[in-house]
Amino acid sequence: MNLRSLLVLLFAASLTSELVAQRGRARGRGRGDAPATSTPAPAPKEPAKVLQWTAVVGGDVHIGDGRVLRGATVLIGDDKVQAVGHDLELPAGTTVLRADGKVVTLGYVAVRAQGIGLPASVTGDVKDAVNPFDPAIKRALAAGLTSYLYLTGGGQGTPSGTSALVKLAYGDLPAMIRHGQCVYQMRAPLSATEWRRLRELVTQAKEHKAKVDAALAAPGGASSPTPGAGAPERGATGERGGSQGGQGAAPRTAPPPSAPAGTEELLRILRGEARLWVRLEAGGGGGRGGGEGGADDRDEIRQALQIAELLGEGVVLDDPTTGWCLADEIASTDSMVILNPRNISAPDPTNPDQTGANMAAARILDEAGVPIAVTCPSGRFGGAQVGTGGIMGSDLNTPQVDAAFAIRGGLDPRRGLRTLTLDAARVVGADRFVGSLEPGKDADLLILDGDPLSYRTFVETAVVNGKVVYEKAKESLYRNLSR
């Protein structure tokens, strides 16, 4: 027991330091890491009593930063990762999943997906509309996805929309909505009126936050230093965030001044409880993909970065075309980027070095220190679905191929998996729960039959929340295919 907890701690320490001390870390206040309020890296929970131990044994474990532990073990306590390493002592009664000669990675996080266990539009709370038996869940698991961001609405002049981190916990209704309202969405560019309104709201929100923080910091203020830290776990999903006050974000102690109207979403963003996505609406171009239009969206990107500066929080740029031209500017605001390395568009011939999108975008952004989440193609040829029709490879069925295209464009191969795991989790505001093999995070794992980023690789077993939810050999999807 002692040995194990020591190992756990050692591992936690080494991994956290590895993951946290990434390039670009020194800049600002630790980008991506939600500020003061985010739960401190979930430490191995000693007091929580583990009912079911599971261990994935013998595989080559890709721990997410490019390192591979050969023939290692991932120990899972109930639904959380407990430890990763060699020669771990397995508690009595551990269920062992053999992965000898196989590759073990984290499950992938889809930053953009639809039609998986949820209808396109939901009235009321998302968790009341979940279909945990949707066959699309199996298809998504077969693709290596273990969670995704459900996002509808938003895209106005202020942050709004309905979002949730959906876990692909097949058959497990309550487990499927892991975290509600982890993302709000707005658009850029904004009109002058919209800018004025946004500035007012941000000012009000910051003042309110300062007041609350002061109240909490005051002696005898609050015993719980992290208001709302536990709250978003359950519930707080559907509602438009509108009238009913910050989804449990308001401190419960003391006499809390009620949040000014319209600032609930902003407050959650400022507290690091939710991520702000900015949709870039290029003036003339329109849709991406297929090389048409939108060759230059630098103005929209700069407006989005201005929002980030106004907030003092990084934003997520949803599929910028010329993001690679502004990599340093994006990095300096702690912002992040969602892109598909295969979506390229021809540059403006009059300004070929500053327009268009190409395969190198991921490398350039990464080298500047911008976290990148890779998604499937969008626009004319793509679809963020795991459908059974259409053009193979243009949808969510092969996320590893999209990441591989980033590497083809020059991205450090060791950082390829991050675009589907840790950075994707940060982009969807859920890196507290998913995205890395840190002890205390959700045990969402894949056992693969080969290199994670190879087009030939299939998922053999998918584990979500510590439970096996997909086995290639048993599902009708791909069991006829062998490597």
Next chain:
Amino acid sequence: MKRFPCHVASLVALAAILPAQSERGLAIVNARLLPISGAAIERGTLLVRNGKIEQLGADVVAPAGYRVVDAAGGTLMPGAINAHTHTGLVQAQQPSEERPNQFRRGGRGRRGGGAPSGPANAENKSGDRVIDLLYPRQEVFGELLRDGVTTLGIAPLGRGLPGQGAAVRPRGDDIAAMTVLPSAFLSIAPVADTKTKDLIRKALEDGKRAVERRKRRAEAKPQDGNSADGKAAEGEKKPEAGAEASNKPEAEKPADKPGDKPTEDKPGDKPTEKPAAKPPEGNAAADARPQQPAAPDPAAEAIADLLEGKTRGLVQADSAMEFLHWAEASKDAHFPLVIVARRHATATAQGSLDLVIDKLKESKSTVLLTPEFGTQPNTEYQVNLAARLHAAGIEVGFLLAERGRALSGARTQLMELVRAGLPADVALRGITLTPAKVLGIDKQVGSLEVGKAANLLLWTADPLDPLARLRHVWLEGQEIEDDTR
């Protein structure tokens, strides 16, 4: 001959009670009897008297004076029962509109095409009785009866909690003549959306409070009951709900001060009737009065009946997903539960009910389903849901079509299910005794037992034999003519 006077006496007595019944007995001889409640009798006789089964067995002899029907080796079984149908209700012709659901169609294509219009009309109408909405003389009833369906459980249309279902016989000039049991079950039609789930949660809470009120009343009652006259004693047993309802305004009060009422009541009014109990208590809680609802909430009372086990809840859930959402909304509420899967065969994108077989078993629910195969998602592999549920120890019953040749259609489907592993006796019980239990009328119908209604079907062969034809239908001893048979 010896027993003749005895028969006369009983006839006279029964004729007074059942004046409509024919006086001449009926003997069906030379029949293979399928009692459902017990083993088949390969060659026997069944006697019908005054609409009821008088006797049956291998050694039974038809008494003189009985009209004799020679079954010629054909099979006699109880009439078919469809425990959950909207037959005779307006809109029954468009069941697809009834519960729009985002996931209804499996496979590819748009999910959630269009805003779900459903949740908006989910209401708690548990106090409403479908029997009050039913128009008796409809062609469809005769149609079903001629085909061998002798009892119907009419379920109200609607979402959420659409009301109380009724057990009826598909014959009669007015509702009273049709009614077997006016409030046979509470209909529950939940779906996966917040509004409906909240509606159900709230309704169950209201029901629990009504149960609490009843308990408090029952504690206070003994004193009243002893001294009260016949009216009170009579009211105590059966129309509990009715009595509750009429006395509800008083019952409301102690909700605020549970301790108050009994202590005040007991010494105050010993032999007087209820209304006298009011004034002193009213004074005590005068300030609280404005908040009290004036009349009892019939919806809450109906749900209280359910929670006390007096009726059964028929919950529509076609898929594993719908069952889980229902289970989540109804957590902690325990009552006799029946799952009704009217469209399980097309709801495979939400998971077949056998995916939650353990939870179904845990809930001790009976499952009523259409006698169809389901398919595994993404495949053409068929799922014999009925057989799987039965193998897991879950009681399975079958739903029949809303109209037309309902039993004939179900019979061929049942043959397929039996061919694919469903025991034949389960198939037949599933259209007779199981639905009778679901409707709470298994003391009256559902099997061939002495004293039960003579709802009988005579087939030329075993009902699951494809060559069998339906020769005779009797409803409570009366033969139903059918020129087309």
